[in-house]
Amino acid sequence: MRAAPAGLTALPGRPSSVLFVCGRNAIRSPMAEVVARHLFPASLYVASAGVQPGDRDPFVDAVLEEIGLSLGDRRPQALADLEDLNFDLAVTLSPEAHHRMLELTRSFAIEVEYWPTFDPTGVVGSRTQILDAYRDVRNRLEARIRERFAPEPRAG
Template sequence: MNAVRSPMAEALARRMLPSAIFVASAGVRSGERDPFVDAVLAEDELSLGERQPRTMDELEDDYFDLIVTLAPEAHHAALELTRSLAVEVEYWPMPDPTDAGGTREHIMAAYRDVRERLKARIARRFPASEARSALD
């Protein structure tokens, strides 16, 4: 629903990758902005600003060299969307932190875990020569 993992990945990629690389995130369905995403991004001095969840139909551009999916439903939708296009599609399975229960701190820990997994995956996927040294 473009409310948790994907916007988090977008914000991290915008920081870590050169500004010449176009980064956008979208979901299969509409969703609502998640306040826990704002909280864990703020811990890294990042913000979604006024950005709201959006669907793939709402993207400004429909040409991509690479589509990264973070959930099974999104991966299947991306494969279907790109069936006749020359686009690389990668699946980076990420846990859904909205499944976390318990105290606020338990929930925040689940969101932090996803944030850190995304940072590591972005850093591994893109060579150090392409990435900014924003992880430190």
């Protein structure tokens, strides 16, 4: 289990480290990583990778900028680029990523969750229609992240 970096505290009963994985680490997983870092900066160690590295997608930059977030100078990376897979949880966002993570983690104590997430690169139409597809992915990921990693309600 990867411990939360110094100064960070894990929520009771929640993972302290999460890896988001998709096919190319260009759209879904980096978007999830940035959103999760924004929502839970002091309680969750977050990273992302792809089965293979892809190319940075300008539509991701555009829809993140709309909500005040940025990828910064981050570039897509492959699972092979990670130092290790010592995370509490891997969230896979595509079938390819899910199958690959199950293969890679057979001998690890890592939970793997599959969140099927639409790939907006297949959308054709106007720039507005394409951006709408990316926004939908961003919004769905944000909602799922909030739901999955929110602190449990306190009794009493």
